[in-house]
Amino acid sequence: MPAKSANGGVTISTGPQNPTARPRLAGYDPGAYFCEFLGHRQTSCAPHAGPVFDRLSGIDPAELTARARDAEQELYNLGITFTVYTERDAIDRILPFDVIPRVIPAAEWALLEAGVSQRVAAINAFLWDVYHDQQILKDGVVPADLVLGNKNYRKQMIGFDPPQKVYSHVCGIDLVRGGDGVYRVLEDNARTPSGVSYVIENRQMMMRAFPDLAEGLAIRDVGDYGRRLHQALTDIAPAGVDDPQCALLSPGVFNSAYFEHIFLSREMGTALVEGRDLLVENDRVYMRTTAGLAPLHAIYRRIDDDFLDPRTFRPDSLLGVPGLFEAYRKGNIGLANAIGTGVADDKAVYAYMPRIIRYYLDQDAILPNVETYICREPEGLKYTLDNIENLVVKPVGESGGYGILIGPRASRAEIEKTRAEVIADPSNFISQPMIDLSVCPTLLDGKIVPRHVDLRPFAITGKNTWVLPGGLTRVALREGSLVVNSSQGGGSKDTWVLA
């Protein structure tokens, strides 16, 4: 049984209870960091990672590198890429892929699965409440102005009942482990979390390129995601429609996640539509097809709220579908995710999440938060300013790792710049202690070296919640870097959840 730690989290014993001597990867040294393979300051491997560790040790690094290069070339050829547009060119890039998988033992995963499901249930309960009775605000558990004054709070959603009371049908929870090996939630992604296509493509790539590494291991399958997503869409289609038509709504080829949109529509066997392919007539949504206008019943939309419907939201949006919101309110079309979920994954609301879980579910959070200081609160602001050189300071509205100050790694000038910004607009910031993210062996320049990782599991919620047994392991490829975002030099790894 996992032991409960003092801070309410759970310590996973990754180090061996009965260490058996295993050959170490030559020269691999995680130093003081928690290692996904070795645990904390261990010199021999944790049992769950042992077979992979041994096999890796048995492959000549030059061969490993050659196979890794082939794998990356294949990702490029298959167009598992995002496109960078410059003035002259459109350049395809792959998300750098590291061939050494991250391995998660079954017991550890069971806990993550329960923790993620709990979090998703709380997020959906919270969203229902803030768009209906607002009891949690009346009870003072979460400050009302934090929610009602949030730029992602959509007052158009007040009183609207989404099917199954679900708002965040696809949710990604970002997890990190610090030096103590405890998984903590770093961020919730309740709007349009991306990256799941890499989880599945990485797996297919690994099985093609490194079947020997996985030989004899019972690794849980990730291939069911498309079917589950399609089922969730079917669940939210208007009642009484047999064989509902579903589609994925994308902003189009210029979106950096366009590959994922392709991937998911292919997995689901549904059309990938853009705003121009859809039309609303009499509050019903239609697709323009070769046979004329065909009714559409549920949409997995990868367009932000703001751009979804120029009649209700931003009038200058060319990506959306005029009239879509009214069709939605009338119950004629299912939308995943619902509109207005951004208020739940706001970085300031995040700080209240343990209390939100307790409020709705009457449970302690299975996965604790990273300790967070809210600068809109006087004591949080004071603590942040007093300790800024030791803290990570984040603007609440940004994503993709932008605008973050990592105090211990920042220059005097950077610290002072952020300090001024925090003083000027405290409610736009939170701060957290710096987490020394866990590391995982990573192949770089022919050597296996420790690099920091995080983990984003994905949950799909229709009539029930299902957590994909795997997740996106992002890895910061630059030495010493703690920023795993793909826009900032991050790559990804396959994530093996053992059965």
Add this chain to the structure above:
Amino acid sequence: MSAPLLARYAECIFWMARYVERAENLARLIDVNEVFSHDRRGSHNWDAVIALNSDRERYIERHGERFAPELVIHFYCLDANNPTSIFSCVRAARENARALRPLISTEMWSHLNVFYNDLNAMRAQPLALGAVSKFCSKIKQAAQAHTGITEGTFYRDQGWYFYQIGKAIERADQTTRLVDIKYHALLPSLSDVGTDIDISQWNAVLRSAAGYHAYRRVHPRGMSPKSVSGFLVFNPLFPRSVVTCVRQVDSLLTELCTRYNLRSGHKAMERLDELRAALDSWTVDSVVNRGLHESLDFVQGQLIGVTDGIQRAFFGVDQDTPLAV
């Protein structure tokens, strides 16, 4: 009842097929022109190639009146700024394929993606004259690989029909252009009649359409402008002849509309019927007497009309009222 096909997909797949076909035809033409079309002083004459795509103005804009072989070759092979270059065709095919990735097979996409990326990498260096033939072979092979992959992997519902229709229309169009331009460019002056040059030029025309050997099976002896033109326009067994392609479009379109209960294809059908009726009533002699250029012009006009009809009927241009729900 199978899944409805998004109008935009139908359009993309129609054009994807056309662009690959166009790239292949252009590669054939350049290759053959390079190898066979020397004039009597042994130099290349590229006028016909430039005329084929009505590119003269655009070419002159870029290069002035200098028709140096390496400039023309670059203009047609790898020039990203010339919309009628092979590179531009492949890029357009791949862009369409990108939008179609949820629909087409992974292998179709991946092949076009690699095809494009290879060409794009080749643009770093100018294409040497000595390498042109090899380049053209590569394009032809890649286009044929595309055709083969499509044949073997592409699911044959509505999208497949639009693909085949696009391909056949483009092929018919390319053949009419080839015959039209060459016939007039190569009409022998009195002193040339029956000389070796004349024959080698017509030889080249046939080879541009991959039709030399097939032609020889039908006409073991002799070669005249009329017989070559007649073969390329009317032969019902040659895969690139105008008649073969038009018949293909006709049966595909009929089958598409019947099988998927598409009721708005009649405009395209009407234009196609007119075209078929004309082709059925013509002979080589009547066409040449009436004026080959005018006849081929009529064919091209009808093909444009068919394309327009397909566009209006199926690509979402004129849709505003929902079907009965």
